[in-house]
Amino acid sequence: MTRRLPRLLLAALALAGLPRLASAAKPPTPTEDLLTIDNGTVKVGIDRAKGAAITWLSWAAYPQNMVNSADPGRLIQQSYYAGLRLDRQADGQSKAWSPWSWNPIQGGGVSSWARVTVFQRNDTSTLYAETVPKLWDMPNEEAAALMRQWTGFEPEMPDVVVVRCEFTAQRGENDRWGPARLSPQEIPACYFTRNFATIKSYLGDGQWRPETQPPGPPWGKTRPPRNAMALFAPNGQGVAVYSPAATQPWNFGPHAGGNTDDPAAGPCMHVAPIDRVNLGPKSTYRYRYWLVVGTEAQINTRLDALAKKYGTERAELTNP
Template identity: 35%
Template sequence: MNCSKTGLLLLGLLGLGLSGCSTEPKAKLDHKFEFLNNGEICIGVDMNAGGAIAFLSTGSEEEQDNWVNIHDLGRYIQQCYYAGEEVDRREEGQHERFSPWKWNPIQAGSIGCTFDPPHPNAHSEVLEFKKEDTSLYLKCVPRLWDMPGETPECFFEQWIWLEGNSVRVRNKVTVNRTDDIWGDGELREQELPSIYPIARLRDGYTYTGKEPWTSDAVVKMPDNPEGYDVNIPPTQPGGFPWNRFDAAEHWMAYVNPKTGIGFGVYNPTATARWVCGFFQGGGAKGDGPYSDSNCFIGPLRWMKLEKNDTFEYEYYLILGTVEDVRGFAYEKQGKTLKLEDS
């Protein structure tokens, strides 16, 4: 989800990172990066946004080389969870675009980043941070997306390790809710995690066929589903901007059409249908990290989060070509990727 997102009600698939109606942040976000860099890959977390992953490149720490969209607090590469029933809390300050809404903590911060001035409690808070040469750990208190500055009764943890041209990430949420607002135990699609590549990495590839792990041909995903109309609200047929697909090999990559280089994600625990697409934003121009336009990958899994619960998972970010990303997935599966020219 992002500060330009509207809630997905279509087919009951609620809340998956949408960019349907653009809303510009009223002020540029104040970032504070902490980097890990092994010369092959550079990753940065934003200490002013709950430690969400805000930077990814092939070893450079220069802003123009960043492949992560950080237009607002709902972008980034970050943890995002859903639980409970949808509740109308507008009398308590809930944003009208996200009412009614479920319990929805996200790592970077809340919709309050779009206010003028921004809500003073919109940014999530880092509680602990430890960094070594090629790894880091952090713990944060997230924010509820729909409530401009409300802190949920949970905390997130994140471990990051650099491994060659890849990053291994472990995410964990610990829930200790005492409220009676949203109820308990609604089955929801979870984003594991929510990923926003920059618009410059326009071409998305994955494998959706019936013969996984056989080096069968990959597919280039369309920007949007057939029949998508940007003028239709995302709650209506034809307005949902993301493609739904079976990620049969549990990976997807977005790459620059000119160079064939970009990054991808591999997550074998994301067993539901994934979502992806390209959003042509109407706000900040360009195709870089601060542009309103962006790409999106949502590796999904159906799961309940109870009022007292913990959940953790791991995923990988891989830099390189589509073949590099797919080859990484094959290696993790103990398979050999056979290229056509080999």
């Protein structure tokens, strides 16, 4: 009579025959708030304590962080709008942001950070997170919504970060904000350190158009022909935002004065590609954008290549 092997031994033998994941990376510890990936050219990171928005961007020629994180409304993050503009001051709505529409923010509300439910490094080149956003106009009110985000590197372009965003509204069908209304969406909202003060729209084939705007808000508006704008520091290093799904004039401009490179400072630079869609109580909205770093000449080359590959890409909206 054949004796049976112990169950634990059988399990061990089975596992021994399974292939190992070559790119598997160590998961974050419970106390690890900043997750980063670094390909030797670019370092990008998301922060669990700040809604898992992008809070770090640096590269070999500019090794310090250039993402502004002074408050939950800054960062590089998802931001959406829907429904009626309501005065909810009786419920604690910020007086400075009243009346206001339904505005879920990945970073958080005016004085609180959003809650992150999934926060992981999938492999050595991909970050993934799920966030329950907060309504911007309220001190601490979670939105009935879920944000998902994948952050990685564009293949064969080590100086380009690609970000995939997915937003799902989970509002009640008959809530106070009402049915779907045509509303602007920031895809994404970007805030950089104030020293990246030279703003240009990309025209293609190595040509740029300077953009000027006094400190805001209100922000300036411009329509970059190739859906790409770049901001440059005095040393010639810059970052371009490429968002082919944008369909409207972009928001852009400086906030306050000075030339600080401090990510925690109040003064900053802002740019936001804009789409306009009927975001309803149960809508799901998806899009991608790219961050390109380097000198103007380096960014030229990458933007032309990205436009050739992704120039016709548009956002996806279901259940409008």
